[in-house]
Amino acid sequence: MEFAQEIFSFLKQWYWMPIVFLYIGTISTILIENRNPTKTLSWILVIIFLPVIGLLFYYFFGQKFNKVQRLKRVNDMQMMRLQKEWDRLEGYMDQNIIRISSRIGTLARVFTFLKNERVSSPTTGNCVKLLINGEEKFPDFIKSLHGAKHSIHLEYYIFEVDTIGKEILGILEAKAREGVFVRLLIDGIGSPALVRHLSRRKDLNFEFRPFFPVTFTSMGNSNFRNHRKIGIIDGEIGYIGGINISDRYINQRGDSAAVFWRDTSLKIEGPAVTMLQIGFWNSWNIAEGTPFQLNEGYLLHRLPAVEKKGSAAVSFVESDPGSRGPFNMEAILVGLGEADKKIQLVTPYYVPSDELSTALKIAAAAGLEVELMLPEKSDSFIVQHASLSFIKPLLERGVKVYFYKKGFIHAKTINIDGKLSYIGTVNLDTRSFYINYEIAAVVSDPTLCGQLEEQFEIDKADCTLMTLAEWKKRNIWKRGLDSVCRLLAPLL
Template sequence: MNFHLIMDFAHELVEFVKEWYWIPLLILYFGVISTILIENRNPTKTISWVLVIVFLPFLGLLLYYLFGQKFNKVRRIKRVNQAQAVRLKKEWQSLEPYMEKDIARIKERIGNLSRVFIFLKNERLSSPTTGNRVQLLINGEQKFSELLSSLTNAKHSIHVEYYIYELDDIGSAILDILNKKAEEGVVVRLMVDSIGSSAMVKRMKRFKKTKILFKPFMPVNFTSLANSNYRNHRKIVVVDGEVGYVGGINISDRYINQSESSSTRFWRDTSVKIEGPAVNMLQVGFWNSWNLADGHPFLLHEGYLRSIPLEKKCGDASVSFVSSDPASLGPYNMEAILIAIGEADKKIQLVTPYYIPSDELATALQVAAAAGIEVELMLPKKSDSYIVQHASLSFIKPLLERGVKVYFYTKGFIHAKTISIDEKLSFIGTVNLDIRSFYINYEIAAVISDAALCRQLDRQFETDKMSCERITLTKWKRRKTWKRGLDSVCRLLAPLL
């Protein structure tokens, strides 16, 4: 009897669900869409998520859960950021007189472009520093030889923070050095992104005997899948608090081009080596990330910051850093770039593997070109992401119409993220010119004023142009209709990429 009652109840329940299933689904959709609207996001991104949810039933909700929500993790990041700022406030205030003097020196050298340094100081992102030595590093061939030498000569500490750390030849060579230095008593802290370096995370979990202090950044498991959207895209090394590296080059053999005739795809990228007082700011940046990843705490004054006498200069470069994360008060990297573009006088050269700009950036470049400034943008002809590439292509026509010169790099894949302005100011870092870098990822860029480095970067741009195809408006309009349509479809996903 009980069995028949259960079956009857189950049948009634199924019939009820068949007839009225749309009510809880409607409530769910209404709740999600209301949440998106209440968050007051960028209108373009808001509309994009609403369209995805409406036109991709169930799948759209899943995508929003995984990649769209502003989860508790972001609120925690904000709390950590605020706590870090409070801890550094006293030290920051003590530096005020020195920062004002550095700003005056920078302004004397580059005029209104110094506003970028003032912005970073006012937002307490990084103090302006002068008297640094900088070295431009082109591709893995130049970077890794310098990096291996710096690591080998470390005496006090090594801090490493990377998005991708692969266990290939160069990755294994670096890991061997890190293990050796740790055995010698050097403090070695290694932090990698848990998704970008998943193999490395597994390796370090199995390798229990190492003295390396290791932390995966924001690990992802079944209960934290939604946090997979927030990735640490930075590439930082700080050795002894005296030498720093930052740029687009991850730890991977792909960045080392063995020869021009190699069968592997040519990989074009850029990093910079920095020595001098600016390295202290890079050290603070690593300290912030380490604390956020719940690494075993350490104090910066325990030998990790270097006191450099004012009369002792490493070089002539002025250096600061602009970092951002999903909980930043603003898209600081984009804002710093906009300030620089607004103060440009003659020439702007930009290199990026992904161009999915914010409305503000696209407008700034178009207005600069229309105002008579030479604006040049270099992109890879063939990207490593099909959807992202076609989304990028949908933004090209407005640039061409306003006089921006666009080049497609054909030699291989250009992965560099650099900006050079008037041969006076340079950005070298991890920041792509896309929404993800501006608003979602953990990113960092070195802002550098150094005449020699700026000239080198400009010469490298001219060299790379020899391996490029110049895109004209006439040529662009001749593209096949289906390709333009594909670009437009992929562009719909641009705010979500």
């Protein structure tokens, strides 16, 4: 009894010591990781000023050192497996860059950047088709799925078990019964209902893998998500963009209460699909899916002998937490730096890096027409107000900021000089640049860029143009809330 009392007395007097060691250990780990100084300071402040809660928040969403090191090693191994192909394609890639440069001048440096960083090979001779909203994407996508002869590879952040989701699942099962190789890769957090649904299926006849599923022992990994939305049919047809598999993206459901969902997707046919297929192969291997070899018919053609389908130049920017650099952000910066007349950006979330914010302000101040379109109402309270805190400096430099009010604009597109466009899954925020698995198509095609510019003008009719004078009239409490939410911006 006396021993127990002594223990209790000791703990009562010295309880703070293990807590101090825990704090010192956590903060030391953050410092050792060599994060961006702003992000480092933000995490330290969260841990200090939110006792216990801050530590839990960091455990679930902030850890990165060990996981990122493992992801870097995986990326290095994947690159080594592709080394011979890169070497073989060196001349092919250089010839394509010369062709692209003759059409769009120095904007072709984006393709050179991706080639030199070995992110993706520049390809020419592609056919591209712009698909606006789910009403255009899903009928085209479903038609391609029905026509599959060899393989279907899908990689989606959100795949819901609703009307459109069930229809697509039915097609996958039917095609698998026909002998088509079907592989479905979905994010463990983005699609929890489908993960549970397919995990219970004992008669599933196609391959399915959840990407980084979260369990009690792996909660620290929950911060790294696969935000990509791509589909590849027979290694010849590819889809990429912001549209997930969900009824919410279809605006003709007869539900008057539904929010109008404005999004953009891209269909690609031609040599570029080979690079998209390689991207899926990388993701499938990371998720530890049943191995398959790229030379077993999944590419069907080997570059550069792929049949040309059109005149578009296409490459892809893939980035993830294990990348050597934030390639999606860097590819955007290269393009912005070569812009000559006009830059149009559409994003649902604007929590920019310092580099992106500076590039946009410099472009506007240097006389370029810079237009940024954001949703008037976001689906995230904190992100919305954090985004708003970045608007005033843009307005002061001459950037035109439009707030889309018809519904929720979820598209992620950039159009530069009507010559170069980016369409994909990348939001203009810290999470997309540094934390998530993301992908964007970089496209040089006059028709596509013209369609994007035309769609931007159509969407502007459903927007409010914000002026600096109007911005300064905003309620002081709202501006204060923006500033508070901005403190969390490096962590979002």
